[in-house]
Amino acid sequence: xxxxxxxxxxxxxxxxxxxxxxxxxxxxxxxxxxxxxxxxxxxxxxxxxxxxxxxxxxxxxxxxxxxxxxxxxxxxxxxxxxxxxxxxxxxxxxxxxxxxxxxxxxxxxxxxxxxxxxxxxxxxxxxxxxxxxxxxxxxxxxxxxxxxxxxxxxxxxxxxxx
Amino acid sequence: xxxxxxxxxxxxxxxxxxxxxxxxxxxxxxxxxxxxxxxxxxxxxxxxxxxxxxxxxxxxxxxxxxxxxxxxxxxxxxxxxxxxxxxxxxxxxxxxxxxxxxxxxxxxxxxxxxxxxxxxxxx
Numbered sequence: 184x185x186x187x188x189x190x191x192x193x194x195x196x197x198x199x200x201x202x203x204x205x206x207x208x209x210x211x212x213x214x215x216x217x218x219x220x221x222x223x224x225x226x227x228x229x230x231x232x233x234x235x236x237x238x239x240x241x242x243x244x245x246x247x248x249x250x251x252x253x254x255x256x257x258x259x260x261x262x263x264x265x266x267x268x269x270x271x272x273x274x275x276x277x278x279x280x281x282x283x284x285x286x287x288x289x290x291x292x293x294x295x296x297x298x299x300x301x302x303x304x305x306x307x308x309x310x311x312x313x314x315x316x317x318x319x320x321x322x323x324x325x326x327x328x329x330x331x332x333x334x335x336x337x338x339x340x341x342x343x344x345x
Numbered sequence: 346x347x348x349x350x351x352x353x354x355x356x357x358x359x360x361x362x363x364x365x366x367x368x369x370x371x372x373x374x375x376x377x378x379x380x381x382x383x384x385x386x387x388x389x390x391x392x393x394x395x396x397x398x399x400x401x402x403x404x405x406x407x408x409x410x411x412x413x414x415x416x417x418x419x420x421x422x423x424x425x426x427x428x429x430x431x432x433x434x435x436x437x438x439x440x441x442x443x444x445x446x447x448x449x450x451x452x453x454x455x456x457x458x459x460x461x462x463x464x465x466x467x468x
Contacts (some may be wrong), residue, residue, distance in 0.1 A: 190444070192437040194429055198359050203432075207440050211447040219446050229442035232435065316359065320352045323432045 201319040205309040213274045213297045214317045220277060220295060220307075225251075227252075235261060246270050250279075265291075274299075289318055350402065354425045357401035362454050367403060367417060374414035377406075 195204040209216050219225045230328035231237035231254045238304075240251040240263070251265040262285060269278040277295040291313050298306040312318050358364055366380055381391040395415060398404040402421040407413035 190440070192433055192440055194433040194436065196429055198355070198364065205436050207436070208446055209440075209444065211450075215447055215450055219443055219451065225446055225450070228446045229439060233438050259393075283430055312389075316355060318350050320355045 186293045196319070196323060201313045201316050201324060203311045203319060205311075207307050208232060208300065209305050209307060210303065211305060213299045216307060217274045217277070217297050220297075221271065241265075244268055273277050289313065291322070350421075350424065353396075353401040354421060357397050357403055359427070360394065360397075366391070366398065367422065368438075370415060370417035372414045376414050377443055380415065421426060436456060442466065448460075 189206045190210070193204075193206040195206070196202075198202070211219075219229070219323060221244045224243070225239045225240040226242075227239050229291060230252070235254040235256045237254050238255055240249045242252075244250070248268040249266065250268065252259045252264065253263040264283055266282055268279040269280060271277055274306060275297055277314065278338060279293045279295075281291040282289060282330075291311050292315050293312075294310045296308045296310075299307070300306050313322060358367065362384065369375060369380065373442045375389055377388050377395065380395070385393065395404055395406065396399050399406065403418055404419055406415045
């Protein structure tokens with residue numbers, strides 16, 4: 184299987200509802216994509232921002248189970264996240280809650296849908312729902328923040344080489 | 346209205362009339378009177394919407410608001426687009442890694458994984 188790099192990620196921030204939808208196609212069958220989303224050893228390989236490592240602290244991937252993971256950079260813990268597995272429907276649907284431990288009052292409900300497109304391709308649609316428009320905007324803005332932090336880290340690297 | 350600029354922009358654009366005003370201003374500047382015409386509402390009502398857009402930094406107008414045209418501050422509008430794009434690129438980057446994980450996954454595993462559960466601390 185050759186990875187095709189033309190699969191674009193689409194983001195839809197609803198103007199009226201505190202939601203974000205992420206849509207992405209993958210060149211793999213639904214069963215395989217679902218497994219990459221639920222097997223902790225595989226999840227750890229791709230989840231979390233660039234230049235950080237993801238450590239799975241707890242992972243009980245079954246309906247009613249829970250998880251916790253933390254992101255690390257150069258031996259330092261940056262952030263931890265936890266939540267519940269609300270529903271696992273193999274190869275089709277995954278519903279989870281998600282909380283950033285640095286902001287314990289906030290909880291996001293995430294529904295991932297795995298849609299078989301045929302020809303060994305799968306469309307994943309992730310719907311994230313939070314409780315206020317402000318929280319939703321913050322969620323999007325945090326992407327910006329992480330990007331800035333990464334940028335600074337790269338700058339640090341460049342400066343250190345001087 | 347909440348403090349940070351992005352929230353203000355999002356809140357301002359949460360209203361369909363205001364989104365329409367922004368769309369029309371993206372074509373060119375317009376007076377409040379002009380903007381009010383297609384809605385069948387008062388100039389005052391449109392002024393209210395403009396005030397929200399102005400507070401969000403999306404629209405600028407001079408003191409004599411009745412005559413002077415309203416102007417779309419494209420930079421502010423792009424700010425929001427950029428933030429979403431940044432968020433998108435992050436997701437893109439993550440999914441790029443997932444592509445690699447999927448490509449490297451062992452085919453034989455996928456045949457019998459369905460009722461396999463992972464329990465407890467994995468680290």
